[in-house]
């Protein structure tokens with residue numbers, strides 16, 4: 517059987533060798549004759565790999581002193597609630613930039629908690645661009661952005677100018693390119709796009725921002741508790757964290773963020789070049805804001821969709837239909853995707869042109 521090219525938006529593609537190693541650990545964890553699924557999270561081998569996992573994140577991203585790295589559950593969606601609980605003072609203000617569905621969900625949650633201002637939005641053009649030159653008030657507790665808009669296919673390549681700490685939802689572009697962590701107050705990401713399976717969420721928090729909210733928080737909603745207990749206040753999703761560690765080892769062994777960025781640029785350039793060249797297709801977002809992770813595009817003539825879908829099926833291309841709010845197609849080209857899968861999609865688009 518030839519390989520399936522997995523363009524799923526999330527949960528999404530993982531490196532084959534990571535999946536194999538994860539499967540081995542499910543059968544026999546570290547030669548213990550026990551499955552990783554049936555051992556205590558307090559066991560020495562589990563504690564050791566969680567420590568290694570955190571160390572890899574710090575090394576690969578270059579996390580400076582003064583930041584903590586933690587794993588939590590509840591997905592990025594719980595972070596929409598936890599971020600304002602922990603970082604928005606009871607009489608303070610947070611600023612948000614509205615760049616699509618996920619940003620909107622974050623805004624809704626922040627409004628439940630306290631003073632929340634939407635400083636800019638690209639809703640006027642169905643989120644096909646990133647708002648530029650946003651005036652950010654100086655007295656904000658934080659400014660929240662969504663660095664990659666998974667559904668609409670836009671990505672930030674320049675951070676907004678802000679004297680307030682920037683909090684970034686990086687669920688779908690973390691580890692896809694080098695970043696300067698010091699430019700952020702906090703970064704969070706659900707694992708299931710670029711890092712591992714669903715069930716675990718990564719956060720990197722600047723320690724001096726914590727403990728100022730003035731609320732009586734449940735320990736399960738308090739970043740300080742996760743930091744003090746090294747992500748093990750309660751039973752963490754051990755298997756999901758193990759797979760994240762395997763993905764980080766894969767990333768490091770191949771050359772880390774500079775390597776993956778080059779590969780991601782190459783994949784994105786190949787696909788966008790074909791979208792722009794092929795007379796049947798059109799991209800949906802502003803050229804300068806095109807995401808390297810999720811490329812959104814349409815067939816100019818929608819009636820051709822069944823024919824193109826048939827070509828995709830023949831080529832064993834999976835996961836391409838766009839989100840219902842955009843329609844058309846969305847090619848998610850996360851870290852684990854090889855260049856040959858993007859080539860297969862480009863070939864399918866050319867085949868459509870030949871048949872049209």
Ligand SMILES: *Cc1c(COP(=O)(O)O)cnc(C)c1O
Pocket residue numbers: 526590591592593594618662664665666685686687688706707709
């Ligand atoms: C997928 C995604 C989310 C939602 O993540 P959950 O883990 O399902 O809560 C939030 N933000 C972005 C940018 C995403 O891509």
